[in-house]
Amino acid sequence: MPDSDIPTVLKPFPIVVRIPVQWSEMDAYGHVNNTVLFRYFESARITYLERCGFLESYDTNRIGAILHSTECRFRQPLHHPDEVLVGARATSVNDDRFTHSYTVFSQESAQVAAVGSAIVVSFDYEKRATTPIPVSVRDGIARLERAAEGSAIDAR
Secondary structure (H helix, E strand, O other): OOHHHOOHHHOOOOEEEEEEOOHHHEOOOOOEOHHHHHHHHHHHHHHHHHHHOHHHHHHHHOEEEEEEEEEEEEOOOOOOOOEEEEEEEEEEEOOOEEEEEEEEEEOOOOEEEEEEEEEEEEEEOOOOEEOOOOHHHHHHHHHHHHHOOOOOEEOO
16 A cells, blocks of 8 residues: 555554445444454454464464454444555564554544554463464564554555
């Protein structure tokens, strides 16, 4: 995605994904159901995990990411037809976990529709326990966040 196509509010995010709003995502009140925003976050999170190397880490040594918790603040309703841009970034990195920040931007209204966060934990799936974030993943997170200083990475 060219940097000029990214709204200013999403410039700090190294991952920005485009997601079309589907008719089926609307609820009886005529707007996108609140649960759908968590799926939007998930789409951006999985792209982030792929780009920082966490998905590869799981494939090679069974150390991957597990979602500890997530939250959302709904700022305005979304409707079909629309396309949202969802940004994901790490706002803090600890030994065995990091915090993600998300912003959902409506192309139709040119406004932020939701903001959220998540705690993502490094998990050893063989030992069934938390474990330090692998060095390669930690380096991948740092690389992604440095890239945000230049321009965002389009995942779709």
